[in-house]
Amino acid sequence: MFKSKSRTCCEILVTALALVCWTLPTARGQVSTGTFTGTVADPSGASIPGATVTVTNEGTNVSVARHTGGDGIYTITDLQAGYYTLKAEASGFRALVNKHVELTVGFTQRIDFHLQVGAVTEEVTVEGEASPVDTETARMSELVTARQVANLPLNGRNVFQMIQLAPGAVNTTGLISEPGNRGFTTVVNGARVNMNGYQIDGVTDNGLSGGSNTQPSQDTIQEFRVDTENISAEYGNTVGAMTTMITKYGTNQLHGDAYEFLRNDKLDGREFFEDTRAPFRMNQFGGTLGGPIKRNKIFFFGSYEGERTRAPVNELVNVETPQWRDLVIQSSPNSVAALLYKDFPAPSPQGATTSLQDYVTNVSGNCSALDAGCLSGTYGIDPNSPFGQALLANRSLPMFGTISATASEFTKQQFYDGNQFSGRIDYQGDTNKVFGRYFFDRYSDPYYSPATNGGASAAFVALRRFTSPTHFDYPSLSIGWSHNFGPNVLNEARAGWTRGVGDVASNNSGVPQITFDTGEVEFGNYAGYPQIFHEEVFQYADIVTLTHNRHTFKMGAEVHRNYENSEFNVGRPSYEFLDSLAFAAGQVEAEAAGVDPGQIDQVTGQSLGNAHLSSNIRGWRNISFGAFVNDDWKVSPRLTLTLGLRYDLYTRHTDK
Known part of the structure; x- marks a missing residue:
């Protein structure tokens, strides 16, 4: 009996949902498109049912027509951002035309028509009449228009910098990693x-660790919108800002551009505290081309952009002197220090240097005097050995100093060295709209090192010819299909694929990372290199939008299949020394390496044995799913209620 009642309840629920979907007839898709809505009224303000409202894209000449309902309200959805001509017609009234009205991404633009009595063949024309204020939604958002994208100065022409124009947005560059x-x-x-x-x-561009995967060229962006508060239930996986960006599309006119932007230290002024100008070269060049394949139906748009950066980094660092290197090589020729000093010497320091005596007593402070007791007690050096005798006989030997050194670099913050290209095809039919876009971005830096990208100056290992070449690829594919089931039902299907490749190599993996508590320039690449991070996201989303009278009902779901393949470990060990004297003596202070601890004691957290060096190759897989319902209820022309509910599921990660 219980099972029968449960089954009956489920049947009633399914039937009720089916009736809701059947009786609510229209659609408003606003992920990457826009909507026109409003009323058509006579001179007295009374609604005109059955009036025809036609919107025409002025770039592609594609038109869409809808009729007003019994309350005189019309809604036209799924329109590309751009400029439109709107025309309202009704029997017994003069036609009213509103030209060059801008529609922006993710925006519902309200355009009301007040028709005058007269013949249908008579026409009244106005231009650009539209409310500059969003009167249809309660969200807080910032629109970055095509004009702003094209004309605002951007450091490195990174369009995402304009997110910081939104209310509540704070620039944390250099503060948060x-x-x-x-x-x-x-x-x-x-x-x-x-x-x-x-x-x-309309396709998600988030990396699995956060941030955006794609860095599109400024010349390919039509506009974008940043939602910061009261974000629709349609958007999941975010509690900060939701940035919706659309790329340019082709029109009936063949158009394009070619450009080059450059920065050169020869054109820069000198910093107040610097004697010379910091060297810097950046050339960013490319072009775009868009137009019709078949007028009024099929359009294309393509782009290419290259960037070449040469930004040598200057750093004041501590290095050993040639005299100290020679002493170690001659008196302790079989030591690891002698081998590394010989094969990977640092440049000679400039200006004043610190003697061996001062180094031990003042810089490292490990001894009160450089004597036999210091050598044997602190450093484990036999005073009677050739190395010990050489140290005691050369207390005034110059040991280390500073140098203002320069290392090459091809990537610096938002500047990089690489190429990107994109292509987009659009089809505009009477009931179907289809688009496809492919984007590819690749850049690399053969001279990358942690110090040149914000790390400690001691990590300036490029001075010893240690570099960590990097390679990054960011391809993505987006496909979208919108279909109108009659004038009032819209289905939007979108599929996408994004891939992020980040590889950091080591040009000399045989040398471990060696650090000094006293801050001299290290030996070897960072112990975590080489490392790889390869991630892929396959996604599919489907949204149905329906409206009935004063309701706009929207429901949809999306699923992401996430792949994350990585190799990040410290299998190359790192060694820490008290100072350069301990390094020469082979007295290690600490060692770190990628170790599998084996079985762990649950109480103490200590290994129970079988600890061993191990790789950290991972192939993580998981699925994320989201579904939502949303209803925009226009209670009156001056009051709209937005009701929404969303459910998200993130499955546990599994290792392939």
Whole structure:
């Protein structure tokens, strides 16, 4: 009996949902498109049912027509951002035309028509009449228009920098190391950087660790919108800002551009505290081309951009003297220090140097005097050995000093050395709209090292010819299909694939990372290199939008299949020394290496044995799913209620 009642309840629920979907007839898709809505009324303000409202894209000449309902309200959805001509017609009234009205991404533009009595063949024309204020939604958002994208000065022409124009957005570049937007990090309303969400052409562009995967060229962006408060239930996986970006599309006119932007230290002024100008070269060049394949139906748009950066980094660092290197090589020729000093010497220091005596007593402070007791007690050096005798006989030997050194670099913050290209095809039919876009971005730096990208000066190992070549690839594919089931039902299907490849190599993995408590320039690459991070996201989303009278009902779901393949470990060990004297003596202070601890005691947290060196190759897999319902209820022309509910599921990660 219980099972029968349960089954009956489920049947009733399914039937009720089916009836709701059947009786609510219209659609408003606003992920990467826009909507026109409004009323058509006579001179007295009474609604005109059955009036025809036609909107025409002025770039592609594609038109869409809808009729007003019994309350005189019309809604036209799924329109590309751009400029439109709107025309309202009704029997017994003069036609009213509103030209050059801008529609922006993710925006519902209200355009009301007040028709005058007269013949249908008579026409009244106005231009650009539209409310500059969002009167249809309660969200807080910032629109970055095509004009702003084209004309605002951007450091490195990184369009994501304009997110910081939104209310509540704070520039945290250089303060927070979480993934952001290739050189920029932005906190919105206090949320973490990696909690911001990104969509390009309606397809998610978030990396699995946060931040945006794609860095599109400024010349390919039509416009974008940043939602910061009261974000629709349609958007999941974000508690900061939701940035919705759309790329340019072709029109009936063949158009394009070619450009080059450059920065050169020859054109720069000298910093106040610097004697010379810091060397810097950046050339960014490319072009775009868009137009019709079949007029009024099929359009294309393509782009290419290259960037070449040469930004040598200057750093004041501590290095050993040639005299100290010679002493170690001659008196302790079989030591590891002698081998590394011989094969990977640092440049000679400039200016004043510190003697061996001062180094031991003042810089490292490990001894009160450089004598036999210091050598044997602190450093474990036999005073009677050739090395010990050489130290005691050369207390005034110059041991180390400072140098203002320079290392090459091809990537610096938002500047990089690479190429990107993109291509987009659009089809505009009567009931179907289809688009496809492919984007590819690749850059690399053969001279990368942690010190040249914000690390400690002691990590300036490029001075010893240690580099960590990097390689990054960011391809993505987006496909979208919108279909109108009659004039009032819209289905939007979108599929996407994004891939992020980040590889950091080591040009001399045989040398371990060697650090000094006294801050001299290290030996070897960072112990965590080489490392790889390869991630892929396959996604599919489907959204149905329906309206009935004063309700706009929207429901949809999306699923992401996430792949994360990585190799990050410290299998190359690192060694820490008290100072350069301990290094020469082979007295290790601490060692770290990638170790599998084996079985762990649950109480003490200590290994129970069988600890061993191990790799950290991982192939993580998981699925994320989200579904939502949303209802925009226009209670009156001056009051709209937005009701929404969303459910998200993130499955546990499994290792392939």
